[in-house]
Amino acid sequence: MTDLSIGRLATLSGVKVPTIRYYESIGMLDAPPRSPGGQRRYDDDHLEQLRFIRHGRELGFGLDDLRALQDLSARPDRPCEEADGIARKQLAEVERRIAGLEAVRRELERMVERCSHGVVDECRVIQTLSDHHLCAGDHAPDHQTALRDT
Amino acid sequence: MTDLSIGRLATLSGVKVPTIRYYESIGMLDAPPRSPGGQRRYDDDHLEQLRFIRHGRELGFGLDDLRALQDLSARPDRPCEEADGIARKQLAEVERRIAGLEAVRRELERMVERCSHGVVDECRVIQTLSDHHLCAGDHAPDHQTALRDT
DNA sequence: CCTAATTGCTATAGCGACTAGAGGTTCAAG
DNA sequence: CTTGAACCTCTAGTCGCTATAGCAATTAGG
Numbered sequence: 247m248t249d250l251s252i253g254r255l256a257t258l259s260g261v262k263v264p265t266i267r268y269y270e271s272i273g274m275l276d277a278p279p280r281s282p283g284g285q286r287r288y289d290d291d292h293l294e295q296l297r298f299i300r301h302g303r304e305l306g307f308g309l310d311d312l313r314a315l316q317d318l319s320a321r322p323d324r325p326c327e328e329a330d331g332i333a334r335k336q337l338a339e340v341e342r343r344i345a346g347l348e349a350v351r352r353e354l355e356r357m358v359e360r361c362s363h364g365v366v367d368e369c370r371v372i373q374t375l376s377d378h379h380l381c382a383g384d385h386a387p388d389h390q391t392a393l394r395d396t
Numbered sequence: 397m398t399d400l401s402i403g404r405l406a407t408l409s410g411v412k413v414p415t416i417r418y419y420e421s422i423g424m425l426d427a428p429p430r431s432p433g434g435q436r437r438y439d440d441d442h443l444e445q446l447r448f449i450r451h452g453r454e455l456g457f458g459l460d461d462l463r464a465l466q467d468l469s470a471r472p473d474r475p476c477e478e479a480d481g482i483a484r485k486q487l488a489e490v491e492r493r494i495a496g497l498e499a500v501r502r503e504l505e506r507m508v509e510r511c512s513h514g515v516v517d518e519c520r521v522i523q524t525l526s527d528h529h530l531c532a533g534d535h536a537p538d539h540q541t542a543l544r545d546t
Numbered sequence: 547c548c549t550a551a552t553t554g555c556t557a558t559a560g561c562g563a564c565t566a567g568a569g570g571t572t573c574a575a576g
Numbered sequence: 577c578t579t580g581a582a583c584c585t586c587t588a589g590t591c592g593c594t595a596t597a598g599c600a601a602t603t604a605g606g
């Protein structure tokens with residue numbers, strides 16, 4: 247299973263080719279040896295490392311957190327308090343975002359339900375955006391909390 | 397209430413000063429007249445426009461959507477189908493994100509609960525990241541779905 | 547063995563939606 | 577009239593990629 251091209255590694259890991267190169271460039275993924283012609287040749291350790299990163303990203307960890315977790319996993323004798331703390335912090339963050347998004351969802355539902363399907367001037371969607379007082383009023387006091395994303 | 401400085405506008409709207417200038421630079425907010433010395437002087441229409449944008453951002457609309465909604469609100473006779481559609485699209489997006497985050501939350505809870513508070517080598521947090529098979533396995537197949545944000 | 551298609555390489559720029567900093571100017575209060 | 581807060585422009589940085597351009601290497605088929 248050794249001598250994986252970057253494309254093969256991408257397929258096996260589920261991480262896109264440019265992203266793999268990006269991870270290497272920022273020191274998230276060990277730089278692999280190269281073929282005589284200069285192409286990257288990976289092994290199973292790289293695959294494992296990349297899957298670790300991918301899985302962490304799926305769980306919403308930032309690359310800094312994942313770097314810290316990687317470092318910890320390389321020191322198996324250390325207490326796992328720090329790893330646990332990072333995970334708890336991430337859980338708290340996810341819960342915060344869910345709460346914000348739930349408030350947003352409720353407000354959007356209200357907007358959409360009350361739309362009378364007439365003209366813009368009477369449209370509840372536009373009205374609500376123009377005047378926050380038409381809201382239930384409990385959403386996203388901190389607009390950082392709201393969302394953004396893909 | 398006319399002749400607002402940018403700082404006053406920022407206070408009244410809840411949008412930061414650099415963000416206001418940014419919105420102007422990308423054509424989201426009308427450029428205001430200037431004082432003799434070249435400082436921006438806003439009026440109530442600008443405040444309203446900015447509150448519209450802010451409210452929309454809190455609800456997670458992208459700036460492109462908000463531009464479209466702004467344009468629609470300037471044409472009150474048009475049917476509100478388009479506005480309704482944009483809101484429904486946003487609602488669907490928010491629901492998608494909540495679903496993704498709920499899956500992530502469940503997984504993080506599992507990780508944290510099972511952490512034995514021993515050493516890293518036995519740490520469920522690290523183990524789970526290393527091996528996806530330890531997951532309930534239902535989270536974020538598309539990693540775009542997951543999260544990211546502030 | 548040769549060629550063509552595919553895959554790989556580097557480097558740079560762009561995305562969204564801001565945020566931060568440098569270095570200078572204007573304004574308003576006392 | 578002085579002082580200091582608030583304002584100005586411009587550039588660069590944030591996060592985590594993604595896209596493009598212009599090449600070079602590899603691999604599969606004939």
